[in-house]
Amino acid sequence: MTRQNVSIVLIVVLGALLLAVPALAAALGNPALVGLATRVLIYAIAAASLNLVLGYGGMVSFGHAAFLGVGGYVVGILFHHFRFSEPLFGVIAGSDQLLVVLPAAVLITGILAAGIGALALRTSGVQFIMITLAFAQMLYFFFIALKTYGGDDGLVIRRRSALFDLDMRDDRTFFYVVLGFAVTFFAIYATVIRSRFGLLLGAIRQNESRVAAVGIAPYRYKLAAFVISGMGAGLAGALLANYQRFVSPDMLHWTKSGELMMMVILGGAGTLFGPLFGAAALISLETYLTQWTERWMLILGPVLILIVLFMRGGIAGLIDQLLRRLK
Amino acid sequence: MTVFVLEQLLNGLQLGVTLFLLAAGLTLIFGIMGIINLAHGSLYMIGAYAAALVARETGSWLLAVPAGLLAAGAAGMLIEMVIMRRLYDRDHLDQVLATYGLILFCNELVTLLVGRQPMFVGIPPGLAGAIELIPGVPYSIYRLSIIGFGLALAVGLYLLIQKTRLGMLIRAGATNRDTVRALGVDIRLLYTLVFGLGALLAGFAGIMMGPLLSVQVGMGEQILIMTFVVVVVGGVGSIRGAFFGAIIVGIVDTMLRGFMPGWMRGIISDTAQADALSAGLSSMGVYLLMALVLLFRPQGLFPART
Known part of the structure; x- marks a missing residue:
């Protein structure tokens, strides 16, 4: 079997497995599995978005939770105005339609990412890390101050956004909707990575001054990647807000940014499906460790350190090694 | 009104020197070892907890201060020897993640040992009370002494780095660590010491x-996170930048917190709304300051001289 065939087989198996999640959950008598899988898919979208700048572009953004949170707040705020049927700023009507709120969330996080990116990308290296973190923190405080939308306490979204005539309250239906978005997202994502743009991004990561010497200004490509990445995280945030029917400033907290980074590294930075594996690993770990002990961070922290120190390439790297040994 | 301004200025200065102590360590460690240490805040927490616990148990600040210093210094050197040492040649991403893991661990460990309840410690008895700086303007002696200690430490750090042999090695290490190593200096020990400092x-x-x-x-x-703002505003790797950056950030933050509620109440009639909004806006202030600095001087206001 060639490598490409192996990948295709893996993708098919993965797809079948995901399609069967609700059936599996029913068979195992564990309906919570559907919710877990939904969260994994949503976080996979967010982590993959981060991976575009972090893994492929070499820009260590420590503020991606901001896009996740803002994406969520767009859904929450639009629903809030829909419910009380009073337009935002007197002109923008609220909405509870998924096909309205999701594009809105993506658009607004894209604009936000363009603003933050334009400033933050004036620096690089360690300043970039600090600046992205600080901007995210600024937005965190902004939403805490926003008393109209709940401030500290967050904003409850009474109903999930509507999509055609589907029963979105049913977790299984919602899972398939999220799966549809995730598949579409990863298809676009794979295309972006394999495009000239994706290759150029890798070249910038490896040697920015050479790229500049060839006559290509790296700044705008980095900014474009940052904007795409922010939009992806915004999509994930909008889905997450819908899933949990709640948004709060916690979604923008810096530990969320840390978690997203952890997923990328755990799964394998700069790999297509790494973030999916990373999200699955971290969320399952979190779910089961919290059941076992409240002090799960005591275990997670050292595990993370050990992974960074000794396991290069993450889960995707491990799978790659296994496949190579099989041949 | 002028009394209030003076008081806020002093409060800002006090926050500024505190931020400087953190920023100096962070920027020193980054300048010399090229490492970004997110767990720097954990060392701050460890110092605070150790001192608070000893002060509560013994009631003596003469014991509490050394205990805090000892705990933070020892924790720092331990972290350097066990973890950081393996990260010097790695990229920033690995450093960020490993030190993030360290934060999770430290926070949970402290929760496990001391509990989640915040601890309140009193002001050391000798430094309690207020003093009249100019007649009719009382100011907390404790805050004033923090400013004093902070400034003294800034001077001490300057002398240490500019005038002593250790300082010379630190500066040499920041410029070219391979040459320093080639000249026979035990660079590992130097790193551990700098991290401990x-x-x-x-x-x-x-x-x-x-x-x-x-x-x-x-x-x-x-x-x-505020220290990061200081370091970016001042210029990464520059102690001088850390000092001026810290003072600027400290004063701006305190001033905004002091004056924003008044302005907001003037604009918005609902007092609770105005207060919430001003709390949020004043928290955002220093980040906006950082954005402005980046816009006009991406390398910071006082970049390290190279």
Whole structure:
């Protein structure tokens, strides 16, 4: 079997497995599995978005939770105005339609990412890390101050956004909707990575001054990647807000940014499906460790350190090694 | 009104010198070892907790201060020897993640040992009360002494780096570590010492802030992120930048917190709304300052001289 065939087989198996999640959950008598899988898919979208700048572009953004949170707040705020049927700023009507709120969330996080990116990308290296973190923190405080939308306490979204005539309250239906978005997202994502743009991004990561010497200004490509990445995280945030029917400033907290980074590294930075594996690993770990002990961070922290120190390439790297040994 | 301004200025200065102690360590460690240490805030927390616990048990600040310093310094050197040493040749991403893991661990460990309840410690008895700086303007002696200690430490750090042999090695290490190693200096020991020095400064900041804030898990990250703002505003790797950046950030933040509610109440009639909005806006102020600095001087206001 060639490598490409192996990948295709893996993708098919993965797809079948995901399609069967609700059936599996029913068979195992564990309906919570559907919710877990939904969260994994949503976080996979967010982590993959981060991976575009972090893994492929070499820009260590420590503020991606901001896009996740803002994406969520767009859904929450639009629903809030829909419910009380009073337009935002007197002109923008609220909405509870998924096909309205999701594009809105993506658009607004894209604009936000363009603003933050334009400033933050004036620096690089360690300043970039600090600046992205600080901007995210600024937005965190902004939403805490926003008393109209709940401030500290967050904003409850009474109903999930509507999509055609589907029963979105049913977790299984919602899972398939999220799966549809995730598949579409990863298809676009794979295309972006394999495009000239994706290759150029890798070249910038490896040697920015050479790229500049060839006559290509790296700044705008980095900014474009940052904007795409922010939009992806915004999509994930909008889905997450819908899933949990709640948004709060916690979604923008810096530990969320840390978690997203952890997923990328755990799964394998700069790999297509790494973030999916990373999200699955971290969320399952979190779910089961919290059941076992409240002090799960005591275990997670050292595990993370050990992974960074000794396991290069993450889960995707491990799978790659296994496949190579099989041949 | 002028009294209020003076008071806020002094409060800002006090926050500024505290931020400087953290920023100096962070920037020193980054300048010399090229490492970004998110767990720097944890060292601040460790110092604060150790001092608060000893002060509570013994009631003596003469014991509490050394205990805090010892705990922070020892924790710093231990972290350097066990973890950081393996990260010097790695990229920033690995450093960020490993030190992030360290934060999770430290926070949870402290929760496990001391509990989630915030600790409140009193102001050391000798430094309690207020003093009249100019007649009719009382100001907290404790805050004033923090400013004093902070400035003294800044001078001490300057002398250490500019005038002593250790300082010379530190400066040489920042410029070219391979040459320093080739000249026969034990660079590993030097690194451990520098890390310990940074930890001591952070620990001292934590000890001093203990009586002003509640000592609690997460206090380190709150101030760490502000320290990042200081370092970016001042210029990464520059102690001078850390000093001026810290003072600017400290004063701007305190002034905004002091004056924003008044302005907002003037604009918005609903007092509760106005207060909430001004709390949020004043928290955002220093980040906006950082954005402005980046826009006009991406390398910071006082970049390291190369």
